[in-house]
Amino acid sequence: MRLVQVLIPEGARPVVLETLDEEGIDYAVFDEVGRGDFEAMVQFPVPPSGVEPVMQHLRSEAGIHEGAYTIVLPTETVVSRRLPALKERFPGLRISREELLARAEDLAPANSTFFAFLLLSTVIATTGLLLDSAATIIGAMVVAPLMGPAISASVGAVLDEPEMRSRGSALQVTGLLAAIATAAVMGWLLQQTVLIPPGLDIRTIPQVAERTSPNVLSLFLALGSGLAGAISIIRGAGSALVGVAIAVALIPPAATAGLGIAFGLPGVFVAAAVLVVVNLLAINLSALLLLYAAGFRPLETTDRRTVRSAVFSRVATILFGIAVLSLVLGAVTWTTFQTQSFEQETQEILRQDVDQANIEGVELVDVTVDYEPVDMLLGREPQVNVLIGIPRGLEAPPDLAQRWDDQLTTELDRDVVVRVGFVEAQVSEAEPREPPFEWSSLTILATPVAGPGDGSGPRPLDIA
Template identity: 80%
Template sequence: MRLVQVLIPEGNRSSVLDALDEEGIDYAVFEEVGRGDFEAMVQFPVPPSGVEPVMEDLVEAGIREHAYTIVLPTETVVSERLSALVERFPGLRISREELYARAQDLAPANSTFFAFLILSTVIATTGLLLDSAATIIGAMVVAPLMGPAISASVGAILDDPKMASRGVTLQVTGLLAAILTAAVMGWLLKQTVLIPPGLDIRTIPQVAERTSPNFLSLFLALGSGIAGSLSIMRGSGSTLVGVAIAVALVPPAATSGLGIAFGLPGVAIAGAVLVVVNLLAINVSALVLFFLAGFKPLEAGRFEGVRASVFSRIVVIGIAIAVLSIVLGAVTWTTFQTQDFEQRTQNELQQRFDEADIEGVDLVSVTVDYTPVDLVLGNEPRVSVLVGIPRDLEAPPDLAQRWDDDLTAEFGRDVVVRVGFIEAQISDGRTPAGQPRPEGRLATGV
C-alpha cells in the first residue's frame, strides 16, 4: 500500500474531495497552515497500482503541477474498506511518478559511478587472469551498471531526454572506461612476475568463454534487462538483479581490454562485440517491458509523440542486435560443427577398436584440434591418437594414413592424423607365487 499526501490549492478543496469520494477512497483532511497558496492537505491510502489513476483524477480536479504530492510506502493499513480498493486496483505496478523517482535514485553521481566501475573492472580482470568465477561474481556486486541501464529506458518512456541521455552516456563511457582499465592493468601486469612469460590468455577458460559468444549470451542479456525492469516496477531485489546486468557487461569488457594488452585483436574484437550486443539487448528488453506495462509520459499530451519515438528506438536497436547477431550465429554454428566433428571422430575410432578386438591393444586417447577459427579459415582438423600395444606386437607403419583416408571418406573433409604408440602392460592381479594378492595391503618390490 501507499500513503498519498496532497496539498490542495486555494479554491479546489471541494472538487478534490469530490474526486476522492467518487473513487471510494477514505481520506483525512488537515487544515494547511503553511504557505497561503494552499488551503488544506488531504491524506489517503491506495494500492501501488492505483496511485497513478487517482492522481490523474486529482489533476483534473485542480491539483496543479507545482503542488506538493508525497507518496510513501506503508507497512500495514488496517481497514475493512480497503478490500474494495484492492479489487479495483489490482496488480503491483507502481506509478510513473514513483518509477521516475526510483530511476533518478538508481543513477549515481558521475564520480561515484566511475569509481565503482573501475574498481569492479580491476577485480573482474583479476578474476579472469586467475580463472576464478567466484572473484568475477564478487566484482559484479560492485559494478553500478543497473542504474544507467534502467534510467535510460525510463527517461525514454516518460519523455525525459535529459535522464535518457545521461543513462546512455554513462553506459557507453563507463564500458569504454572498463575496457581501457583492463587494457592498462593487463599491460602493467605483463611487466611484472605476476604473469608467466608467454601466457596465452586464450587458454584461460574464463577468457575463452567470453571470446566465443553465442546466442545463449543474448538470452543472458535479455533476461537481465527484463529482471531489472521488473525489480524496479515492483520494488524487489534490485541490488541482486544489478549483479546479473553487470555479469553481462563487465567481464566481456575486461576481456576486450586484456585482448588489447596482450596484442590479440581477435580477443579484443570478440569481447567488444559481446559487450555491444549485451548492452543493446538489456536496453531494448527494459524499454519494451516499460512500454508494455503502460507507463506514459509525465505530460499527458506527449504520449503520441513519445510512443512513436519509442517504436523507432526499439526498431533501431533491434536492427543493430540482428546485425551483430550474425557474429553470434556464426560462432554458434562453427562451435557446433567443430564439437560435432570431435565427438563423431572419437566415436568412429572407438568403434573401429571395438570391432577389431585385438588382444592387448587399447585406445588410450583421441584428441581433436579443430577450432571455429580453423573451420572459417578452411584449416584441416588435426587428430592425435594414442594407442597402447604390447611389447611383442609390431605397430603398423601405415596406420595414420589408413585412418586419415577413412576419416576423410567418412566426413568428407581432409584431416591430418597423428598416431602415437606406448607400450601397454596390464597386471593380472596375482602375486608371482600364483597366490591372490591380499586385500588391503600394497605389494611392493625393488
C-alpha cells in the same frame, strides 16, 4: 500500500475532498500554514497501482498540477473498511510514473560513485578471468553499478525525460569503454610482473574462452536481465540481485575484450566486444519494451504522441543492431556445433577401429581434436591427435596416421591432419604372454582416398 500527501491550492479544498469521496478513499485533512498559496494538506492511503489514476483524477478535477507538492510514501499497515474495495479497483502492483522516475534517479548514482564502483568491479572481474575463478567474477558483479543506467535510459525514453535518457545511455557507453580500457591496462601491467606466467595464452583459460565464443544463447541472458530489471523497478523487488544479472552480461565480456588488447589478440577483442554490444542492446530493448507495455507514458497527451514515435524509432534501431550482430552469434553457434560434432564423431570412429581390431595389449589412450570455430571459419584443417599404448616388442606401423587420415576424410567428408603417438604400455597378467602379433590385424574399414597433400601432413611420432 502507499500513503499519498498532497498540498491543496487555495480554493480547491472542496473539489479535492469531493473527488476523494467519489473514489471511495479515506483521507485526513490538515490546515497548511507554512505557505501562502496552499490552504491545506490531505493524505490518503491507496494501493500502488492506484496512485497514478487517483492523481490524474485530482489533476483533471481539482487542478492539482504536476508541480504541486506531493509525497508518496510506502506503508507497512493500513486499517480501513474501504481498503478491500480499493484493492479490487486497483489490483495490480505497478507503481506510479512519479515513483518510477524517483526510483530511476536513485538507481543512477553520481558519476564519481558510478565510475569508482565500475572500475573496481572490472579489476576484480579481470582477476577472476585470469584465475579462472567463477566465484571471483560473481563477486565483481555484486559491485558493478550497471543496472541504474540501463533502466534509467529506458525510463527516460518512455516518460519523455531527455536528460535522464541521455545520461543513462552515456553512462552505459562510457562505463563499458572505461571497463575495457581498465582491463587492458591491468592486463598489460600484469605481463610485466611475475604474477602471471610468461607466454600465457589467455584463450586456453575456460572463463576467457566462454566469452570469446559467444552464441545465440547469450541473447537470452541479456534479454532476461533487461526484463528482470524493468520488473524489479516497477514492483520494487530484488533490484540488487537483478543488478548482478545485468552486470554478468556486460562486465566479464568487457574485461575479456580489454585482455584481448593487452595480450595482442584481436580475435579475442572482437569476439568479446561483439558480445558486449549485443548484450547491451538486448538489455535496453527488453527493458524499454516492458516499461512501454506496462503503460507508462508522459503526463501530457501531446508528449505521448512524440514518445510513441521516439520509442518505436529507438526499438527499430536496437533491433537492427541486434539483427546484424546476431549474424555473428549465429555463425559462432553453428560453427561450435559443427566442431563439437566433428570431435565426437572422430573419437567414436577411432575407438570403434581399435575395439574391432581387438589386439591384445593395444589400448587407445586418448583422442583429442584441435578444431575451434575460428578454424572452421578460416578454412583450417582439424588436427586429430591420437595416443596409443602398445606393449614392448611391438613395432609401431609407419603409415597408421595416413590410413586414419584417409578414413576420416572419407567418412566425415572433411580434410584432416592426423598425428599418432605411441607409448609403451605394460599390463600384468597371470599367464604367459602370447606371441607377438602383426599390425595388419588392425583393419581400416573405409575405402582409402588421398588425403590433403597426399600424406604431407605431420608424421607419426617416433618412439625411441
